[in-house]
Amino acid sequence: MGREGEAKLRPVDLARLVGISAQQVRNYADTGILPPAPRTPAGYRSFGERHRAALLTYRALAPGYGWDAARSIMQALHTGDVAHALALVDAAHAALHGQRLSLRATARALEEVAGQEPEQGPEVSARSRRGLRVGEVAALLGVRTSALRLWESAGLLTPRREPGTRYRSYAPPDVRDARMVHMLRQGRYPLSQIKGIIEGLRRTGSRDALRAAVEQRAAELTRRAAGMLEASSHLQHYLTGRSPEP
Numbered sequence: 616m617g618r619e620g621e622a623k624l625r626p627v628d629l630a631r632l633v634g635i636s637a638q639q640v641r642n643y644a645d646t647g648i649l650p651p652a653p654r655t656p657a658g659y660r661s662f663g664e665r666h667r668a669a670l671l672t673y674r675a676l677a678p679g680y681g682w683d684a685a686r687s688i689m690q691a692l693h694t695g696d697v698a699h700a701l702a703l704v705d706a707a708h709a710a711l712h713g714q715r716l717s718l719r720a721t722a723r724a725l726e727e728v729a730g731q732e733p734e735q736g737p738e739v740s741a742r743s744r745r746g747l748r749v750g751e752v753a754a755l756l757g758v759r760t761s762a763l764r765l766w767e768s769a770g771l772l773t774p775r776r777e778p779g780t781r782y783r784s785y786a787p788p789d790v791r792d793a794r795m796v797h798m799l800r801q802g803r804y805p806l807s808q809i810k811g812i813i814e815g816l817r818r819t820g821s822r823d824a825l826r827a828a829v830e831q832r833a834a835e836l837t838r839r840a841a842g843m844l845e846a847s848s849h850l851q852h853y854l855t856g857r858s859p860e861p
Contacts, residue, residue, distance in 0.1 A: 624662040632667065633674050640670070647690040648673050668853050669693075675849035679842030680707045688850075697854070704850070708843065715836055721802050722829045728795050729822050746775070746784030755790070756797045763793060769806045771796050771813055792817075804828055 626637035643649045644660060649669045652660040669689060676685035684707050691700035753760045766772045767783075772792055774783040785793065792813055799809045808828055815824040 624664075624667060626660065626662065629662055629667060629670050633670060643670065643673070646686070647693050648686055649689075650693050672846075672849045672853040676846045679839050679844075679846045680704070692853070704847075711836060711839060711843070715833075718802060718829065718832055718836065721798055725795060725798055725825055725829070726822065728791060728798070729816055729825055731791065746777075746786055747790060749774075749783045749785070752785045752790055752793055756793060758797055762797075762800075766793070766796050766806070770810055771806065788817075799828070802832060804832070 626640040629640045630637045640649070640662075641660070644652050644662075644666075649662075649666050652662050652666060655661055673685055673689050676688060680688065680703075684703055688700045688703050691697070691703065747755070749760050749763055753763055763772065767774065772785075772789060774785045774789045776782065777784050795813065795816075796809055799812065812824040812828055815821050
């Protein structure tokens, strides 16, 4: 990965390079994100060009690979395990591809559920027409009852309450909404965005908000892929001893 340059850098010099604190630089050195730094006779760390390159590489990796993966990649490099570092890179690319495939499948399923008449859904039965209890809906979707209550408190679900017992009763439209919320949560959509989608479907039957949410998620994955591509250049520079620019 190249030899450390002759230039001596202080923690504050590296910190200013990427807009962090000098203490963060020290933390990076302590956790192996940066290579080991020799100390001066007075006990101060002495950083050089290799530390600069490692810092820029780590910060470049994070947008595409995430902070945890970026940290693990750099730590593997600094323990001499290049194979493991590259395996982590491969795993991140595979995970991103899996998310793309999952998004496509989820988008198709969401369109199908959104366009379905509630009375014709797969969960409809004579019992469900009378209304399902919260535990039954949770079992149907494979979620906890606490998740359904959370979604209700966020305004995503509006089951009626039975007179007297005050038990929640989920009619077919409520079950359909719960199914859609569950799918969207699995796709990592925030509750605030899901609320707009569900309200639009209830109010007008429009799937525009749903399609916009899917497109937004697809754009996020594309940005991550672009970030990975850029980070790969920094990583290659670091592995070969060439110094990337900030």
